[in-house]
Amino acid sequence: MNADPEVGQPPAHLGDRAIDGPVLKALAHPLRVQLLDILSQHGPQTASSIGKRLGESSGATSYHLRQLARHGLVREVPDRGSVRERWWERTPGALTISTPGAEQDPAVRExxxxxxxxxxRGRAESLAAFMASDATELPDEWSQAATISTLNAYFTADQLRALTRDMEAVLREKLETYRNDPATPGARPVQVHFNAFPLIDTQEPA
Structure with missing residues (x-):
């Protein structure tokens, strides 16, 4: 599952990765986080296609993709593209922000x-775009399938830790069951928090 970073949770599955120190510092740039988001949500892209979505030059997106690749956060798609047009994808696995020594290093903490x-911010913008969508952007069947859910309860820290791990295990299992190839007829990008809603592509390339 290509999830956004989770703060404070250790990697629980093969392929998951804790990012700390130098990797965190390399990722601490808004455009680089946007690049990861786009590759997570829309699958493999070129520097040009991402640039069109974000209104950035392909030179800028190409540079930042290479920096992400240096730290293993993205990779080139094998057997796709050319010398002039390289395709990039997210490296598989969830990311966890790990800062065990951050309190001793202000730069890492920041x-x-x-x-x-x-x-x-990206999650909030995606949710806001869904909430503001209308029938011209999203068929009613998709609106009815989505959910925006808030539940309240009292937990101890241990209970909360157990709940989050149990819920993540269920979500991972279900995501693998229902995960579709982007080319599957009727499939579109969906984001699960839990809220679960179809993404409104406000940055579709021209």
Whole structure:
């Protein structure tokens, strides 16, 4: 599952990765977080296609993709593209922000704060776009299938930790059951928080 970074949770599955120190500092740039979001949501892209979505030059997106690749966050798609047009994808696995020594290193602590904030801003913008959508952007069947859910309860820290891990395990299992190839007829990008809603592509390339 290509999830946004989770703060404070250790990797629980093969392929998951804790990002800390140098990687956090490299990721602490709003455009780089946007690149990861686009590759997570829309699958493999070129620097040009991402640039069109974001209103950035392909030179800028290409540079930042290479920096992400240096730290193993993205990779080139094998056997696709050419010397002039390289295709990129998210490296599989969930990301976890891990800062065990951050309190001793203000630069790492600040990088973790920035990265978490950039990803949270992206989530908020995706939800706001869905909430503001109308029938011209989203058929009624998709609106009816989505959910925006808030539940309240009292937990101890241990209970909350157990609940989040149990819920993540269920979500991972269900995502693998229902995950479709982007070419599957009727499939579109969906984001699960839990809220679960179809993404409104406000940055579709021209």
């Amino acid at each position: 990088a973790a704060r920035q990265v978490s904030g950039y990803f949270e």
